[in-house]
Structure formats: C-alpha cells, structure tokens
Amino acid sequence: MVSNLTFRNDKSRIHLKTAAELFMCDEKSLEESLCKRVFVTRDETITKALDPNAAALSRDALAKIVYSKLFDWLVEKINVAIGQDKESKFLIGVLDIYGFESFKTNSFEQFCINLTNEKLQQHFNQHVFKMEQEEYEREAIDWSYIEFVDNQDILDLIEKKPGGIIALLDEACMFPRSTHETFAQKLYQTFKDHKRFSKPKLSRTDFTIYHYAGDVTYQTELFLDKNKDYVVPEHQALLAASKCSFVSSLFPPLPEESSKSSKFSSIGSGFKLQLQSLLETLSSTEPHYVRCVKPNNALKPAIFENNNVLQQLRCGGVMEAIRISCAGFPSRKLFHEFIDRFVILAPEVRNKSGKKDDIAACKKILEKSNLTGYQIGKTKVFLRAGQMAELDGQRGEILGRSATKIQRRACTYMCRKKFVLLKSSATQIQAFSRGQMTRHLYEGMRREAASLKIQKYARRFLKRKAYNNLRFSAISIQASLRALSARNELRSRKRTVAATVIQTHCRRKLANLRYRRLKEAALIIQCAVRGSNAFGELVKLRMAAKETGALQDAKDKLEKQVKELTSSLQLEKN
Incomplete structure (x- = not known):
C-alpha cells in the first residue's frame, strides 16, 4: 500500500489513510515523514519540504526498511522454530546458493550472486589445495611443483577498497547527480587496463567481467537504484511509536546521538560484509561440498548433454580439483593396507613386521614392480596417476x-x-x-x-x-x-x-x-x-x-x- 502513494495529486489520500491504518500510526505524521525532512545544525533545527522525486525516494526507503525488518523477523522465528541453540559448541549447517548466472540481461542481482560464487570458489580451491598440502607436509612429500589457480584478482576487481567496483558504486550512489552512465564511464577509466575487465563494443554503459566460470556482461541501468538503502530517522521514529506492538517491536528507538538526517547505507557493502561473515564461518568449520549438475535442458531422465555437463563441472571447479589431485599423488595407501594387497608381488616380505620393515617391504614390492615417480611417506605410500x-x-x-x-x-x-x-x-x-x-x-x-x-x-x-x-x-x-x-x-x-x-x-x-x-x-x-x-x-x-x-x-x-x-x-x- 505504501508503494501506491504518489506526490503529484490528491488521489493517493486513500492509500495514505490505508497505510496509516495498517501501521496503526498517525496519518499526518506519516505524511510529514514522507514529504518533509528535519536537519539539525548547531544553532537550530531546519525542516525542509521534499520535492516529488525526493518524496518518492523516501517512500521507497520506507517500503524497503519495512520489508527488511519483516524478513529479519521471519528468519529469527524460523531459527527459533527449528531449535537453533546459540550456546551449542557444534554446528551442522547446510548452505544452498544459486550457481553461476549469466543471462541475456544481467543486473545487480546477478553481480552479487556471481561475487558469492567467486568467493566460494576461492574457498573451495583453497580447501582442496590445503587438504593436499597438509597431507603432503604431514607425510614429508615433495609437492612444490603443483600449480594452484587463484581468482584473487577477480575478487580485488570487485571488492577491493578503495578502487573496487563496489566502492565506486557506493561513491556514485552518494552523489545525487550521478547516473548509471557516469558510473559506467568511471569504471571504464579506472579498469581500462585490467585483464579481467572490458567494455563491450556495442554498448556505452555495459561492462564485462571475466569470471572464473566464464564471461558475464552486466547492464548498469539499475545498479545505482538497487544499491541504495536509505535509513531515515523519521521513519524509525514514526514506526517505533506505532500503536501496534508488533510494528513497534520491529523498530526500536534510535540512539540519542543519531542525527536527524538520512543516513546512506549500501546494499553492496552490506552484502560484502555478510559474505565475509559467511566465509569466516565456513573457515571455522569442516566443509563438505555437493556439486549439483543439470544433465540436460529438456529436464528429462536418462539424457546427458556432454558439453553442458562438462561446462558445469568446469564452472564448479570440479575439473580444477581433479587436476590438482592428479598433478600430485592421487593414489595413497597405508603401509599395512598396501602390503596386504600387493604382498603377492614379493612373497618374501610376508613375515616381516615393524615400521621400518613395512617401509622396506613397500620399497621391495615397488622395486619388483619396476615403478618410478612414487614417494614413500611416514605412514603411507603415494603413487602417481595410473600406478595403482x-x-x-x-x-x-x-x-x-x-x-x-x-x-x-x-x-x-x-x-x-x-x-x-x-x-x-x-x-x-x-x-x-x-x-x-x-x-x-x-x-x-x-x-x-x-x-x-x-x-x-x-x-x-x-x-x-x-x-x-x-x-x-x-x-x-x-x-x-x-x-x-x-x-x-x-x-x-x-x-x-x-x-x-x-x-x-x-x-x-x-x-x-x-x-x-x-x-x-x-x-x-x-x-x-x-x-x-x-x-x-x-x-x-x-x-x-x-x-x-x-x-x-x-x-x-x-x-x-x-x-x-x-x-x-x-x-x-x-
């Protein structure tokens, strides 16, 4: 109902009255919070009437903050309903996200989703490489020749502060005369020499990022509007004084030091902070990854489109993980398991026991097998791809x-x-x-x-x-x-x-x-x-x-x- 309000005629008085009844607040106070703004200076308090465009922004800000508070309240209720224990020492979580997105039209939502995939891809690569590294170091195996592909340059391009795309977007949102065209020109000037950024030839406002999973061209028309998130103190005070206990509980009173002015907050910056918190949580846990693959676009059983499946495996980093594993020693067995399985190749080592005897027995078996390139660790035998x-x-x-x-x-x-x-x-x-x-x-x-x-x-x-x-x-x-x-x-x-x-x-x-x-x-x-x-x-x-x-x-x-x-x-x- 708030979104139906207009500021050019008197036809929206019904919507204003209905919105006031729903919020259980004073109709006049609601109108003043939407059409006026209070600025506090050292000497006096100034009340300024907003023009129709500014009032429309104030209306949208009120709708966004109400939606955000309701969403947070719903998430909290769901967590309470499923029995989440904040004092628990152990946590089992399931993180389900959208995959890499590249559509005909890609806006701010696809930009945030692909940023999330870049961060999680980096975490996945580091996790796989870290597991291999820890295993080799624990067994004293030489692994220095294994190459690791990192996408840190893409993350720096997007979220580096200052100078990243999100920082430039926040800067453009804080200037009232900025448009998506000036924002796009700023990006072209800043990243004209960056290898992961390019400008399409047939567009004046689009830009292309060479992601880990592929190239995506983004349209900047709505980037500024979708990134703005104004927190208006008048809205907070109005809804905190609501006669409805539920509405007032969603909007607790602001601190006394809060100034009587609109405070700009960025959706992109908030999203980046939430993403950083998520990665910190993932880093403190033991992650296990499940990669879902779409076999065909027809959504029918027993049909596999090889090129499509291969592309998804590459985008998900599965091929890179396999490459890292195969570049080292993908086959590894404990000494006693190796001897139990392959003692038939050298029967003379059957009755020997002890750690040194196990190492000697493994070497004897491998020598009789005429294999090269393997390595023997402290507790395991490491074999190259195909040697097993x-x-x-x-x-x-x-x-x-x-x-x-x-x-x-x-x-x-x-x-x-x-x-x-x-x-x-x-x-x-x-x-x-x-x-x-x-x-x-x-x-x-x-x-x-x-x-x-x-x-x-x-x-x-x-x-x-x-x-x-x-x-x-x-x-x-x-x-x-x-x-x-x-x-x-x-x-x-x-x-x-x-x-x-x-x-x-x-x-x-x-x-x-x-x-x-x-x-x-x-x-x-x-x-x-x-x-x-x-x-x-x-x-x-x-x-x-x-x-x-x-x-x-x-x-x-x-x-x-x-x-x-x-x-x-x-x-x-x-």
Whole structure:
C-alpha cells in the first residue's frame, strides 16, 4: 500500500489513510515523514519540504526498511522454530546458493550472486589445495611443483577498497547527480587496463567481467537504484511509536546521538560484509561440498548433454580439483593396507613386521614392480596417476597364474573323488537292484492271491446289489400305482362336491334375481297408478278452476302434490 502513494495529486489520500491504518500510526505524521525532512545544525533545527522525486525516494526507503525488518523477523522465528541453540559448541549447517548466472540481461542481482560464487570458489580451491598440502607436509612429500589457480584478482576487481567496483558504486550512489552512465564511464577509466575487465563494443554503459566460470556482461541501468538503502530517522521514529506492538517491536528507538538526517547505507557493502561473515564461518568449520549438475535442458531422465555437463563441472571447479589431485599423488595407501594387497608381488616380505620393515617391504614390492615417480611417506605410500592400476594389473596376472595351478590341483582332486564315488555308487546300485527285483517278485505273488479274494467278494457284492436294486424298484412302482389310484379317486370326489355346490348357488342366485324383478315391476305399477290418479284429479281441478277462480289455491296445492308424487316416483325408480 505504501508503494501506491504518489506526490503529484490528491488521489493517493486513500492509500495514505490505508497505510496509516495498517501501521496503526498517525496519518499526518506519516505524511510529514514522507514529504518533509528535519536537519539539525548547531544553532537550530531546519525542516525542509521534499520535492516529488525526493518524496518518492523516501517512500521507497520506507517500503524497503519495512520489508527488511519483516524478513529479519521471519528468519529469527524460523531459527527459533527449528531449535537453533546459540550456546551449542557444534554446528551442522547446510548452505544452498544459486550457481553461476549469466543471462541475456544481467543486473545487480546477478553481480552479487556471481561475487558469492567467486568467493566460494576461492574457498573451495583453497580447501582442496590445503587438504593436499597438509597431507603432503604431514607425510614429508615433495609437492612444490603443483600449480594452484587463484581468482584473487577477480575478487580485488570487485571488492577491493578503495578502487573496487563496489566502492565506486557506493561513491556514485552518494552523489545525487550521478547516473548509471557516469558510473559506467568511471569504471571504464579506472579498469581500462585490467585483464579481467572490458567494455563491450556495442554498448556505452555495459561492462564485462571475466569470471572464473566464464564471461558475464552486466547492464548498469539499475545498479545505482538497487544499491541504495536509505535509513531515515523519521521513519524509525514514526514506526517505533506505532500503536501496534508488533510494528513497534520491529523498530526500536534510535540512539540519542543519531542525527536527524538520512543516513546512506549500501546494499553492496552490506552484502560484502555478510559474505565475509559467511566465509569466516565456513573457515571455522569442516566443509563438505555437493556439486549439483543439470544433465540436460529438456529436464528429462536418462539424457546427458556432454558439453553442458562438462561446462558445469568446469564452472564448479570440479575439473580444477581433479587436476590438482592428479598433478600430485592421487593414489595413497597405508603401509599395512598396501602390503596386504600387493604382498603377492614379493612373497618374501610376508613375515616381516615393524615400521621400518613395512617401509622396506613397500620399497621391495615397488622395486619388483619396476615403478618410478612414487614417494614413500611416514605412514603411507603415494603413487602417481595410473600406478595403482599398473600394480593391480601385475597382481591380477600373478593371481591368474596361481588360479590356473589351483584349478589344476582342484580338477585332479575332483576327478578322483568323482571316480571313487561312482565306484561306490555302482556297488550300492547293484545290491539295491537285486533286492528290488526280489521284492517285486514277492509283491506280484501277493497281489495275485489278493486279486482272487477280491474278485470273490466283488462278485458277491455285485449280485447282492443287483437284487436289492430290483426289489427296491418293485416296491417303488407298487407304491406309485397305489398313490396314483388314490389321487384319482380323491379328484373325482372333489369334482362331485363342487358340482353340487355350484348348482345350489345357481338356484339361489336365480331365485334372488326373480324376486328383485317382481319387486321392481310392482313399484313401477304402483307409481303409474298413483300418477294416473293424480293426473285425473288435476284434470278435474282444472275444469273446476275454469268455472270459478276460488279453486286457484286448490290447483296450486294439487300441482305441488303432483310434483311431490313425480319426485317420489323418480326416487322409487332410482
């Protein structure tokens, strides 16, 4: 929300109010800290209003310091959560960094990352060379001819003070009228004769550094903006007075001696100090390096791009470490291990013991092997590249000849043992065969007698089974016939009873039907007779009504009676 503030119109008042609510501070104080600056002199305190560009820088500085404090707080919480013990005497740390970066556009971030890789590469080379050096010195071996490639000149070019690229960048950031073009011209003038620095032909502001891993061209357009990190006391005081305890804890009050002015701090210088602290930590520990190699750009399994892999190994210093190791004595073994493995080359030294005897035995073995260039230390034998394989080859030849002799003796022993075993087996097989034949003869006789007895009992069993089956069949047929006859008789009786019941029911139904018809006919006749009588009366009344008007009431009554009789007749019909 702070980054949305502008200083040329009144449209950003909403953002200002929102930012003040988020920080839980006074809106007016926030506006003054962004738009004004207080300078303290010996005689008085001067308050100066900032122009829009300076106010925008003040806004960006506030956003950066808030992000930085939050990031530090988050790192501290993570360290506490994982159980980091500050009083521990031992430390196991894992340092995971980006590799060497070279893109189409390389800015201040790639510059810092590649500086880190240069420092760690120097530490890696020194570590490998130091291990070799300590081993040779401890064993009193001559190692003075081994060359060591150092990238100190690149580090001096970048971080030497004064005169390095970071120092010139900080100097350009402190001058308000400096631009990336003036910074680039300063670099061209200072390092025009440096073998690790060059100016691209088609650019006026880019510069190229010949790193240990390869050449990288950097664009300086954003170097100054990304390197600036202003610490404004007004921002510190504003956020320290926040009503939010979390915000105020991130910004403790400034010391009293701090002046009321913006203090410039460099991102590059701070990064360099942090990197130096990291290297001091690495130097005080025993490092172990894991080099990750990207096999292909397609991110698919079982595909290796040889040129790409080789380039990564060179950039990571692995090839240089191998070269340093191979330039000396890559193969080394303790005296007793060497004697145990290669005593077969000189069997006469087998029973000797003691340190001097071990040295003499090792020399005897090496002399019989016709090797040159090796060295014998205090506790180990140091061999040149390939000499261990040559000794293994000679050892393999002797073991091969010995194996042939052993095979010959073993074959003789196995053949004799096989013959004796075959002879004994033949005798045992003959005796077993005779006994087996006799047993088979006896078994045949016993089976013949048993078969006769079995046949007798089988015939008797079959006859008895046939008789029982026949008897059971006859009984089953008789029972079925009797059951069939009984079912037929029962079915006939059921039919007779059903016919009688049906006849009785039909007679009763016909009588009921005849009775209902007679009743309906009587009702119809009665209704007709009553209607006829009523109609006759009506006719008489009409005739009487013609004669006199006094009979009108009687007429009405008779009409009502006719209607009632008609309705009753209709009801009876229904």
